Amino acid sequence: AQTVTQSQPEMSVQEAETVTLSCTYDTSENNYYLFWYKQPPSRQMILVIRQEAYKQQNATENRFSVNFQKAAKSFSLKISDSQLGDTAMYFCAFMKQPHTGANSKLTFGKGITLSVRP
Amino acid sequence: SQTIHQWPATLVQPVGSPLSLECTVEGTSNPNLYWYRQAAGRGLQLLFYSVGIGQISSEVPQNLSASRPQDRQFILSSKKLLLSDSGFYLCAWSVAPAAGGDGGYTFGSGTRLTVV
Numbered sequence: 001a002q003t004v005t006q007s008q009p010e011m012s013v014q015e016a017e018t019v020t021l022s023c024t025y026d027t028s029e030n031n032y033y034l035f036w037y038k039q040p041p042s043r044q045m046i047l048v049i050r051q052e053a054y055k056q057q058n059a060t061e062n063r064f065s066v067n068f069q070k071a072a073k074s075f076s077l078k079i080s081d082s083q084l085g086d087t088a089m090y091f092c093a094f095m096k097q098p099h100t101g102a103n104s105k106l107t108f109g110k111g112i113t114l115s116v117r118p
Numbered sequence: 119s120q121t122i123h124q125w126p127a128t129l130v131q132p133v134g135s136p137l138s139l140e141c142t143v144e145g146t147s148n149p150n151l152y153w154y155r156q157a158a159g160r161g162l163q164l165l166f167y168s169v170g171i172g173q174i175s176s177e178v179p180q181n182l183s184a185s186r187p188q189d190r191q192f193i194l195s196s197k198k199l200l201l202s203d204s205g206f207y208l209c210a211w212s213v214a215p216a217a218g219g220d221g222g223y224t225f226g227s228g229t230r231l232t233v234v
Contacts, residue, residue, distance in 0.1 A: 033221060043206060045225035091161065095221060104150050104169075104214050105177075106223060110161040 002027045002094050006109035013082045014117050020067075021077040021112050023092030029053075031097040034068065034075045035106070040088040048090070051075065053097075079114075087116045120145035124209045124226030131233055137182075137196040139229050141209030144190065149211040151192040152223070153184055156206040168192060204233045 003026045013019035025034070036048040051059045051068050058066050063083075067076045079086055092109040124141045131137060143149055150169050154162040164177045166184035174184050181200050185193045192209060209226040213219025 035222070043228050043230075045208060045210075045223075045228075047222055050222060104212055104221060105152070105164055105167060106162075106210075107164075108162040 002029070002032075002096070002107045004092050004094050004107055004109035006092055006112050008112050009110075010113045010115070012115045012117060013079075015082055015084060017082055018078060018080045019082055019114065021079070021090050021092075021114065023075045023077070023109060025073050025075065025092070025094050027073070027094065027096075029096055033095045033097065034066075035093040035095070036064070036066070036075075036077045037091045037093060037108075038086075038088045039091065039111070040085075045091075049077065082116045084116050084118060087114060089113050120224065122209065122211055122224055122226045124229060126229060127227065128230045129232070131199050131231065133201055133233055134198045137194070137199050137203070137231070139194040139207055139209075139231075141192045141194075141226055142190055143192075143211045146190070146211070146213060146219075148189060148217065149213055151186060152210045152212075153192065153194050154208045154210065156208065156228075158205070162208065166194070199233045201233050204231055206230050 005024045032053045034051045038046045038048050049059050049061045049064050051066055058068050063080045065078045089111045091111045093106045095106050121144045152167045153165040155165055156162050166176055168174050168186045171186055182196050207229045210223045212223045215221050
């Protein structure tokens with residue numbers, strides 16, 4: 001079974017600064033997907049970024065980027081130029097390569113609460 | 119465009135009462151459907167998933183059940199609620215790459231259930 005670990009329950013960052021959120025996972029799979037989801041106070045889950053394990057290049061979406069270290073099973077999220085609207089809970093998640101419906105299940109970490117200070 | 123509707127947004131129910139939460143998807147066919155529960159201050163736990171009409175897989179033994187009477191409708195039910203059923207329930211859908219999607223999830227807006 002896959003496990004996802006987010007060991008930091010809370011973090012705080014000054015507006016306009018950079019912050020990195022950590023995530024590690026455990027799997028025996030070679031092909032899989034990794035995700036970061038954001039859950040603001042509205043509680044709507046929003047996809048931030050995704051990474052396919054077979055891609056060596058780290059994914060980037062505007063101010064969000066990841067540091068994917070497959071051998072270390074590490075998948076950290078870097079938020080540059082932090083904004084007040086980035087205040088939210090962030091979840092790291094793992095999915096086997098979804099060839100079938102049963103493989104499409106997402107396994108989530110416990111999340112980290114990020115506060116951006118003005 | 120593809121949308122997902124989940125209702126109600128908030129629900130307060132007494133212990134022992136029945137439950138029915140509904141989720142519908144528009145703009146896609148044969149999606150994979152999921153029910154997750156988020157307890158206070160904790161991560162998301164997968165409760166049920168469905169890869170087709172009438173096909174339900176349960177991830178954890180519990181007081182809840184799920185049904186998929188139509189392709190784009192997913193219902194979470196209970197005959198008698200327990201206090202421990204309180205939480206935030208999220209419905210989600212995805213389409214696997216083999217079926218033309220990208221595997222990513224789209225979540226509904228959630229239902230906050232309080233059992234009193």
